[in-house]
Amino acid sequence: MDFGKWVFVGFLCLLRWWIVVVNGFSYANVTHISYLENYEVSVVPNQLMVPLTLIHGAAEKGAFCLDGTLPGYHWHRGFGPGANSWLIQLEGGGWCNNRRTCVYRKTTRRGSSNYMEKQLAFTGILSNKPEENPDFYNWNRVKVRYCDGASFASEGHDEVNNLYFRGQRIWSAAMEELMAKGMHTADKALLSGCSAGGLASILHCDKFAALFSGHTKVKCLSDAGLFLDAMDVSGGRTLRKFFNGVVTYLGVEKNLPLSCTDHLDPTLVQASLAPPTADPRHQWDSCKMNHAHCSSSQMQFFQKFRLEMLNSVKDFSRSRPNGLFINSCFAHCQSERQDTWFADESPVLRTKPVALAVGDWYFDRAATKLIDCPYPCDNTCHNLVFR
Helix, strand or coil: CCCCCEEEECCEEEECCEEEEEECCCCCCHHHHHHHHHHCCCCCCCCEEEEEEECHHHHHHCCCCCCCCCCEEEEECCCHHHCCEEEEEECCCCCCCCHHHHHHHCCCCCCCHHHCCCEEEECHHHCCCCCCCCCCCCCEEEEECCCCCCCCCCCEEECCCCEEECHHHHHHHHHHHHHHCCHHHCCEEEEEEECHHHHHHHHHHHHHHHCCCCCCEEEEEEECCCCCCCCCCCCCCCHHHHHHHHHHHCCCHHHCCHHHHCCCCCCCCCCCCCCHHHCCCCCCHHHHHEHHHCCHHHHHHHHHHHHHHHHHCHHHHHCCCCEEEEECCCCCCCCCCHHHHCCCCCCEECCEEHHHHHHHHHCCCCCCEEECCCCCCCCCCCCCECC
């Protein structure tokens, strides 16, 4: 496998053997991201519930959640022809960037295993039913819980506030345990994640590939994990300061790929389009809650952002092994929801739902470069509406 070719898109470094699943509009600011991910968990009758496993060997490696508790994961064993294939999903859920936000975060499931659900529903790309997840249903499917606040890339310790920034060590401890439990003999492996987890999937793709021999088919999927350093609605870039905090306070810079940091300032990570600080008159509040309430000028702003995003992935899309599924929907984390991953009325591009497009890309059944027409042409979208 050739993992040597890199393409630079804003802050992010995208590898060959990648597929990027992107929502056409990314309008939510960071404070909304965890809410978005909670909102989008589908309720499915008779869904598979998978228990939490704590990584007890993590303590000796100093791999702790923000509050010093042990990290964990949920694993459903593969079976049949998929018994030796592994899908690792890195959980998302926003970021913290300073003492106040990280101290708060350690009192939630995003910063402490004490607050994590003891069981999680496995739906969408994690489902064990072929009618819901045709290509990966019988694989070993693992969801690694997110509790470091920096996309599994932090390294440091705020002793005064008793905060552990150990995301990189959590990643290493989780991979070491899963390798010991059989992943080292995998014939196929897929690293995935959504939002902050999608960014983590990008950052750790090289490391993931390096775990295996050349006989393992390894690819990486980033769902809604591409964040552009785009101009916000006020004409500024208000979240540069926010992500400067993520990088510096949580010690992320030392764990970023040199191929990125040698070319770009690592503090210029991502930006939201309509954060409260950029919209003091709250002119975007209604639009952010329901796309149907957006004015024509607001929609024009979104269309400009769409073009900027498409331009940023232009070089990436030219590489044949890479894949794209970019639909113009007000949505988030489409691989995790059953209704958007694979169902009777799932969103489609050229008649393909996300699940079949990802399967075609992973198994090399067909080239996957699917880009939607501008909003609102796609009537298959499952658009989010908040109340």
